[in-house]
Amino acid sequence: MTVTDTDVPADTRPWLRTERRGRVLRLTAGGEWIVRYAARLDPQLHAYDLGDANEVEIDGRAITRLDSAGAWLLVRTKRAVEESGKTVRAFTLPDIYSTLIHTIDQEHTAPPVVIVPRHTFSALLERLGRSTVHVLKQGYGMLGYLGRVTVEWAEAIYSPRGNLRVPALIHQVEEIGINALPIVGLLAFLIGIVLAYQGADQLRRFGAEIFTINLLGVGVLRELGGLVTAIIIAGRSGSAFTAQIGTMKVNEEIDAMQTIGINTVDALVLPRILGLIIALPFLTIYADVMAMVGGAVMCYFDLGITFPVFMRQLHEAISMNTFLVGVIKAPVFALIIGLVGCYEGLQVERNADSVGRLTTRSVVEAIFLIIVLDAGFSILFSILKI
Amino acid sequence: MSMSDKPAANREVVVRVRGLVNELGGNLIHDHVDLDLYRGEVLGVVGGSGSGKSVLLRSIVGLNRPREGSIEVFGQDISKLGERALHTVQVRWGVLFQEGALFSSQTVAENIQVPMREYMKMSEPLMNEIASMKLSMVGLPEDAARKYPSELSGGMKKRAGLARALALDPDLLFLDEPTAGLDPISANQFDELVHDLQKSLGLTVFMVTHDLDTLKATTDRIAVLVNRKIKVGTIDELRRDPDPWIQEYFSGVRGRAALAS
Structure with missing residues (x-):
């Protein structure tokens, strides 16, 4: 007005x-x-x-x-x-x-204030330069942080009594793992249904409906089960880590812990990362099972394949290796989600928009790294001929 | 202080609160509170933690809808105003929030210009001149204009917040704990600043504060929120009040020290 x-x-x-x-x-x-x-x-x-x-x-x-x-x-x-x-x-x-x-x-003797325009080409260049430097600094900081966590980790393994906080760890496993069961289960079940339906639709043209089960088994166990679970947990727990630790940073709780003499990596970071590493493989297995259930239900209604037939075909389609290849990636994804989530939380500054901005960044970075790593794993496994 | 000597009947009332009832989380905060703020005076509002000082301020500026009662600002009941009519009242007041409440994505200079951009059709050079003048008025250095709120100290944030509150030369200024969190020297400077600005601009000031030095240095009258009611008077009048909280407040160690000086 x-x-x-x-x-x-x-x-x-x-x-x-x-x-x-x-x-x-x-x-x-x-x-x-x-x-x-x-x-x-x-x-x-x-x-x-x-x-x-x-x-x-x-x-x-x-x-x-x-x-x-x-x-x-x-x-x-x-x-x-x-x-x-x-x-x-x-x-x-x-x-x-x-x-x-x-x-x-x-x-009043000062000259008029100068407002720097934000939408000019030079301002664009400035922002580009700033963000490049920022990304490099971010990578450098993350590397240093990984080093610190590794050292603390070694100490925790060396003397678990002093450094490992068991109650905090159990709480995290409950929070990350058990509380995530409904959402992970439901989404995996739905993915099983969708995959079976699409597979059946295409394979029916060749009269090869039965191979829907192969598609489902290999697709979910090797790739989708682990990937989807990791992405859900990055959105659910990775963001929570950043928001929790970030809020503690804003309230000066982190500073208070340090002055009392509590090691913040031991108290906040290790239980979270370790909790993730324990919980995520189990969640992945659970997601695999739920997706198979979803697939079996779809196969029964769409293709008329009964459960015993489904199981027999699945048994032929997959081996122990297929399953292990999927699950072995979970701890690595967990490490990435935990590291990124906690690191970004500790980057929070004492201003209002900081927590929100870094929480978003933590989720985006974690999902990005998960997919990049997954591609890396695929290349590695194909070289190893697994 | 000279203003408070005049008989109340002759003076223009800027803010008139009648029968205000506020509830917060099931607790009665204000129980039929009446308050008048006269043109040109500085009113200090004190009270214990949780006595509803900030709620009172928020009710007057329309951020908190009271359960009962009427609040008139410049003779208009603000709860009954439409958006456009409310704007004409809003351009006449400025509010300084406790932590400055500066917009964090904008520089100090841009913050000061926000109300001007919103309400006035000014040219950019004129806005830049006026922003610079406001900075001088609140005692901020030239280079503060380009800084972002996160780069300022607490005292500087408050000064910048005050500059933004003064951007449209309001008649009425609300200050929420302007000296809380400042060191004594900065607090004294801030008191002087408010006093000088009030004198030169003829402002009416509603100031929530805990600071007895500020009360003594700047206010004409004081409103004490006690037992969900409000008591208004000069410092001398209130010191004679038998209420135990008021006695404790003005006659405790801090109170005596501040008032003795």
Whole structure:
């Protein structure tokens, strides 16, 4: 909304008159010199012509109301005259405003502020440069952090009693693993259904419906089960790690722990990462089973394949290796989710948008790294011919 | 102080609170509270933690809808105003929140210009001049203009918040614990700043505070929130009040030290 002139009666509007008497220019001002009229007065005060006048009189005795914006316009005019080498012979205002004029004239000597525009090409380049440096710093920081966690880990293995916090670990396993069972189970079940349906639809054309089960078994056990579970847990637990640790950082709880002498990596990071490493493989196995159940249900209704037939075909389609290849990736994914989640949490600064921004970043980074690693695993396994 | 000598009947009431009832989480905070704020005065609002000082402020500026009662600002009942009518009241007041409440994605200069951009059709150069003047008025250095709120100290945030609150030259200024969290020197400077600005701009100030030095240095009258009611008077009047909390507040060690000086 903009406050317009029509909101107020006309007689309060400010006015400015210029008048020449020989070599004296007289500026007479009156009415309300307040902020809502500043935009109107500003061009008038830039426009008057000093000409060959060498003295200026500013007469504001008719001003009925003056605030700091109006006072600034008058002070600015006075200064402009003085700077151009002319003299201000008189600068008169009602007495009640003398303090205000005096304060502004005395206190304010700084130039106008500079607002740097945000949408120019150079600003774009600046942002690009900043984010490049940021990404490099981020990678460097993460590497250092991985080192620190590894050292703490070694110590925890060396003397588990001192460094490993068992109650915290059990709590994390419950939070990450058991509490995630409904959502992971449901999504895996649905993925089983979708995969079986699509597979059956395509393979039926070749009369090879039965191979739907092979597609389902290999697809889910090798890739999808682990990948989907890891992505769900990155969204569910990785974000929670960042938000929890970040909020503790904002509240200075992390600082409080450090001054008490609690090792924050031991107390906050290790239980979370270890909890993930324990929980994620089990969740993956559970997701595999649920997807098979979903697939079996779909095969029964869509293809009329009974459960014993399904089991026999599945047994032929997959080997122990297929299953292990899927599950072996889970601890690695867990490590990535945990590291990223906790690291980003510790990067939170003491301002309001920090927690939200870093939580988003933690999830995006974790999912990105999971998929990149999964591709890496595929290449590795194909080289090893597994 | 001279303002409070005049008879109340002749003075223009800027904020009029009548029969205000507020409840928070099932607890009665205000039980039919009445309060008048006169043009040109500085009113300090004190009370123990949880006595509803901030709730009172939030009710007046329309952030908290009271359960009962009416609140008039500049003669208009703010709970009954439509959006456009409320804007005409909002351009006449400025609010300084406890931590400054600066917009974190904008620089200090941009923060100060937010109300100008929203309500006035000013040219960019004029806005830049005025923002610079506001910075000088609140005693911030030139280079603060380009900084982001996260780069400022607590005291500087409050000054920047005050500059934003003053952006449209309001008639009425609300301050929520302006000196809390400042060191004594900064707090004294802030008191002087509020006092000087109030004098030169003729502001009406509603100030929630815990700070007895601030009360003594800046306020004309004090409103004490005690037992869900409000008691208003000058420091001297309140010191004679028999209420135990008020006695403890003004006559405790801190109170005596602040008032003796």
